[in-house]
Amino acid sequence: MNWDIVEEALRPYEIKLQAQERLRRRLGVKEVDQPTYERYIIGPIERFDRRKNAFLTLKPDNPFGEKFRERFKARTGQVDWTTPLPYNELEPEDRLGRVLATAVRRPCFEYHPEPFSATPPEGRLEARDPAWMSRLIKKVGLFLGAEMVRITKVDPRWVYKDIEISHPYAIIIVVSHVRSMLDTAPSYYSWLSSAEAYARLKFITTQLTDFIRGLGYDAMYRETLGHDPEMLMVPIAIDAGVGEFSRNGRVLSPEFGTNMRLKAVTTDLPLQIDKPISFNTHEYCMACENCAIYCPARANPFGPPTDQPITINNNPGYRKWYVNAERCLLFWGVNRKKWMSCGGRCIAVCPWNKEIGFFHNIIRWIAIHGSGSIKKILAWTDRKVYQRRKSIVKKGESGIDVEGL
Ligand code: SF4
Ligand code: SF4
Incomplete structure (x- = not known):
């Protein structure tokens, strides 16, 4: 077997990976054995019931959301945060942002492709070793459009209560918002920036899923949006060393700050995991x-x-x-x-x-x-x-x- 052509073809992404690693070393970001969210844990952690997710409490039949739905209706005159005004009631500049966001966000909510069947075991590509395979997955992730890729074990505490995920590994995909759009928050354009990030994540994670399945291993992209969430992305991303927990409840990374959106692919492909990080x-x-x-x-x-x-x-x-x-x-x-x-x-x-x-x-x-x-x-x-x-x-x-x- 000669892997040179693979290394050659993916060289730009190897260079990008090395640059990311070098930056963390120069900044003095430490790798640690235990994720730094441990400092916040004071009691037993139970798997979270996703019906308590804020978005899902607005669903009409959710028993946990009755009071909030009443409040939402009374305060906003609407039953759902996604209820739009007719286009002709918006100023042209707001309408433009809304139309573009509506076009861009479709994959988030309507694109849930059935992944390719996994190649049967006899056709499986045997990984050289988990470290090499992790590197390959990261480079492929970057090639598909990810801005950072990190790998961790699936901690069942971070999977919603009624969901079962048997895969041992989670590949965390990071993308950032278009800053000029995000900076207009709150507006139709900042909404567009998050829709665009999630749309990219959907494409990257579905393509990565098919790639891993093609290699002969099981894999599945995971829904993390409020409408159908499967995993708590914040602790999982902290486990993977994307960043640390921050005041606004998000993961904060040394490179992106909180300017990022996250999604995961889980798999049984043997991988070397990353360590969590600490940078105060x-x-x-x-x-x-x-x-x-x-x-x-x-x-x-x-x-x-x-x-x-x-x-x-x-x-x-x-x-x-x-x-x-x-x-x-x-x-x-x-x-x-x-x-x-x-x-x-x-x-x-x-x-x-x-x-x-x-x-x-x-x-x-x-x-x-x-x-x-x-x-x-x-x-x-x-x-x-x-x-x-x-x-x-x-x-x-x-x-x-x-x-x-
Ligand atoms: S928590 Fe963040 S997204 Fe929500 S209203 Fe405040 S600034 Fe906006
Ligand atoms: S560093 Fe970022 S997350 Fe932390 S308090 Fe400041 S704005 Fe909030």
Whole structure:
């Protein structure tokens, strides 16, 4: 067997992988044996009932959502966050964003292809070794459009209660939003940026699934959107070393900050797993409250983590930052003339979401290694330098009665 042609064909992606690894080393990102979310666990972790997922509580027959559905109807006049206004009630510039988002988001909700049948065992391509195969999968993922690919074991705690996944490995695919669109949050264009990211993820994960099946192993792309979720992507991605847990409930990575969307492919293909990472995200989020300050719905928490879940959507058993997903969804529904969903203003204002480059990498290094006071100065400076110019909805200026959400 001569694998040279494979190495040659995928060389650009090997170079990209090496650049990603080099950047983490230079930033002083540590690989650790235990995921850093362990610090937040204070009680027994039970598998989460997906009917308590905020999106699913809006489904008419969900017994966990009766009160929230009443509140949603009373506050927004609608029964679902996806209820659109007729096009002719929108200003042309908003209509354009909405039309483009509607076109782009279709694969998220309507493209669920039956994967190819796995090649039978006698036709299986025997992997050289799990380390080589992991590298190959990462390079193929990058070729398919992923911006980062990480691999971990499937921890059953992070699979929803009524779902069974027998595959031992999860391949985590990361893509980022188009920044110029995300920065307009909340708007039809920030909604478009998240729809576009999820559409790309759907194509990448379905293609990767078919690739692995073609090699002779079982694989399946996993739904992670609110409508039909199978896995809790935040802890799984932290297990895989994508990043760490942050104040706004998302994974924060050294490269993308919180500016990313995630999906997974699970498989029985033998793979070498990645280690979780540590780069003082908790300490940075303690010093920075941008996502709380600029959330137009006041859905993100200020202050230190607590052990008090806020709504039924919160997974108990942790002392962490709990996000009020009901307030978030209510905000999405209160002004259909201007937005369909917020699209993630909490993501847009995170100081970690800067382009990779010499200057911002130095700031990244200081943000990781600086003291609490330095971190505070960085977060303050970021607010001064960037947020005023980027703000569409500043604290108290959303025009929405956020206290009444
Ligand atoms: S998506 Fe928007 S409303 Fe929801 S938590 Fe983030 S900033 Fe707040
Ligand atoms: S905006 Fe600040 S507090 Fe929020 S996730 Fe980003 S770094 Fe953490």
